[in-house]
Amino acid sequence: MFKSRKQRSLPELNTTSTADISFMLLIFFLVTSSMDSDEGLARQLPTPEDPTEEQELVVKKRNVLLLALDAADRLTCNGDSTDAAQLAGRVADFVANAAADPELPELSERDVHLLGRCKVSDRHVIFLRVDPAASYNAYFEMQNAILAGYNQLRDALAQSRFGHAYAQCNAEQRDAVAMVYPQRISEEIGNRQLE
């Protein structure tokens, strides 16, 4: 009896541990990197003013929405206490003034590129008065609610005129919608004027 075997092949490498090597690499990357959020509320600060100039804006009462945040994080809108959830709706109603209510801001007739002649809300102002002892969280929620109100209006307009949401519009369309509902916010923290 003879063994007609082929030349004995080299034993194969056991490859089950290559998965472990890749686990190590994966864990290394998970540990050294961070899933830090890179989103947030995008805002624009006003250019620094010449401190010698005193600007007194004369604004009609109907065009003003006064939001105040006190040291205990209580939010009031034109005197009525409110919370962030209701604020978005109030801002949207204020800015749009769809029913041309005389208590709400004046709308101007303007020619807007891509939208034709429409009523733009460019006379309204939202005044923010923030106590320096208020918490950042309350301020942030207020800003979030204000932006939510504006975005609600902008989305509705973009949807009805362009067929998709504001975020999906191209730059021209976004400019047009932003001209109808511009963000006009004036901020005062303590006695320092911002925005």
Place this chain on the structure above:
Amino acid sequence: MPGLNTAALPDLIFTVLFFFMIVTHMRDVEPLVRYDVPLGTELQKVAHKASVVYIYVGRTAKDSDQFAIQLNNRLATVDDIRAYIEEERSRMAPEDQALLTVSLKADRDVPMRLIADIKEALRQSYALKINYSATKRPQ
């Protein structure tokens, strides 16, 4: 039962690895302050990583009531912000400079006094685009 051929298993893991490499980014700043950003819904991504400058505002120690500002790996004060912005600006390409955005990562309980000081310092250095960092609130 023939044994499973496990030779393709590392390829699966590499796929997951590449996913993580693309989705996250290398943390190059050691957080010296603890912060929990607020929750929001109207969030926008910070466009152009190259033109972003980070400012961290948080607690110096757990459960502490003291808040501190961190600029690039060291603790700083509001007065250091202007120099920091100029430094970061000089490091950027001109087209990035025009889009300079400050990502403000502040803890929820920071008093507005500090935020107002920071914003005023940013205004003076003409860093006018600001992004209040937050995480998406689950609806």
